[in-house]
Amino acid sequence: MKPTTLRPSFTRAWPCMASNFSTFFFQLPPPPPLAHARNIAHQVRHRRIHSSLSAPPPPLLASSPPSQPLPLFLRPPKYTTTVLDLLEWHSWAKSHRRLCRLNWLMEDVLHGFDPSLMRKAVARDDPDVIISSRADVQELYSLWKQRMEERRPFQYIVGCEHWRDLILCVREGVLIPRPETAIIVDLVGDAISKDEGLREGLWVDLGTGSGAIAIGIAKILGNYGSVIATDLSPVAIQVASFNVEIYSLEDKIEVREGSWLEPLKGVEGKVAGLVSNPPYIPSDGISGLQAEVGRHEPRLALDGGAEGMDDLLHLCNGAASMLKPGGFFAFETNGEKQCKFLVDYMQNQLPGSFCNVNTVSDFAGIQRFVIGFRNR
């Protein structure tokens, strides 16, 4: 039977946007044209406003070199596969359902695909119908093997994590942002709504990783204020810059490389808000971590020293010197023990520096955050 192409739109010429992601994964010369970055960001922002009816989305990207590990959902759908092959893979992968988010992988790979067409192919008994895909079926097999056999985190497989209302690109070498951390952005939102003056100031996210918190804050600041996002890891710096670019926030967020307070030279005492989710797992806890975390995420992002408090304590002192009077801070911690210790430390070791120091629980009821203000 003659193969039918279901989506003529896929054969449309892709607009040329080849070099857009060079900064992220490769050091290729031409900087990404801003308009293109906007275009991508637009796509990303609206991805989840989905419909169960079909309306083909506009194509995203032009031919990127195949070796470039772009997140799946941003790759061009330049592969074709038959419905039969896809279903075979799906059924194979499904047999390992215990660990999987197969639907999400399909969603990223077949982005823009109308499932009812697949049903029609079945109805016409035509398993050779060709559909477009962002990955080769062989790659799908190997990706899924990595998921099953190596416990490679799902988010690294697809190259992104849906966090708050954002889609953040992630890859090996950068921590996958956790749902708990989203609360930090809410806490900043609360602080801003109570003191509008904070909105116009400078905000700092130390150890930004994928840039999650910094981007979340930049979005709630709206037209006001600005953000500095820092990290020691060059990979984190690349990934954060990439995500900032995707959301067209280059004017609002400055990504700086360096250890904790180092990149903040010159803004001492001027910071309106300082937040961080620093590494806080005690060193001897690292070996016992869930395979996805311990084997695949960077130790630099997790290991907080013997008690897990090395970086947190350093940051408390930093907050005292960096924040302006009335400035807000929020730190994520390992739980109740660290929270209590920090509150005690701030009150007794740094007397007079802070006020309204409190702990805040995550949804699971674990005391997760320490927040407060620099004394006026």
Added chain:
Amino acid sequence: MGRNSRSLWRTLMWAAPGIDALRTNPRVGASFPRPPVAKASFSLPRFCSTEVEPHFSPDLIKIMEQRLSAIEHRSAFLQNLINQPEASPTEYSRANKELRKLRDSMELINELRTKQKEIDGLKTMMDENVEDRDMLGMVTEELDEAVKEEKRLQQLLLQSLLPRDDADERGSILEVRAGTGGEEASLFAMDIFKMYERYSQKKGWKFEVVDITESDLRGYKEASAAISGIGVYGKLKFESGVHRVQRVPVTEKSGRVHTSAVSVAILPQANEVDVQLRNEDLRIDTYRSGGSGGQHANTTNSAVRITHIPSGMVVSIQDERSQHMNKAKALKVLCARLYELERSRMHLDRSKLRSEQIGSGDRSERIRTYNFPQGRVTDHRVGITHHAIDDMLQGEILDAFIDALLLQQEMDAIASFSSSDP
């Protein structure tokens, strides 16, 4: 399994419910611009003016006149009050507020009064020119026009005086649930859900899937959506109830017609402020892979369950890949349900009449039957049948039913308006 085992591949398809339920088609920039509907509350179904006219009895006019002059007096009184220098600020602002509410009616009343004066004038002219045939003809023509206009204004006024549901202008939460009939009911639930999606698209409303629970055959056991736009609730509210389907299920080999049912609920959208939601009243449960959470855990389970402690209401959402988004959706649904609960409490107090009217929100009421063998859709409340079932499921002729239901509601309201004391 290889390419040769062709016969097996269908089985594969059935075994892959996930694929079919993928919603991979984002509607980029999903909000459609829609011109603001001026005087939305006055917009009647097209054929309404002719249909309602028989009810425009002298009695009704008399009752309405009484109401109109009451409004005029009230308005004059308030106007007078705010012109008094000695009115206190609270008095002033209260009066001002009430005046604003009366303003639309007052504008219409003034227009009506002008028309009525014109009519009086024309009548006098007629009396004075009984002899002059040409003149008489002209005046009669003008008078006809003026009377028509008077009728139209009265119509609009009546419309504005009829009790109105404040929620009509709001967006809606749509909930579709498969009832009796197993898989077939789930497949029909999906058809119904998509019918509303298509209808919404046609109206230029924004249709966002909130959550879908699939059945084994890729139907929907339960599905919900947030529909946003102006006047969504006012249009869709009569869709609440049991929708019955009669057809041969795809799974049925013998070709026997089955009857199954799907229940639809339409709730007005509401926010945290509408229902005075307090954080302390909520318990939020998320999936955790045990242990300490935070940096320790990597989970892809983003499901969120919110419990409203005072009412015991529970909403779970797992459709989104981000926990945060699931939480936002769950809150939206929770607010809509709490708001509805509040409204039904108020309605119970307000009138027993309401429950006899259509759209009483009784979700166990069988409201419509979709009969595929005969290709017809029948609405049991207004007794209307349409013979284009496919168009119906495409969202094409839903308006015919909705208009009839709106009209019915209006006539019910007029009936109770004339029977109640002015």
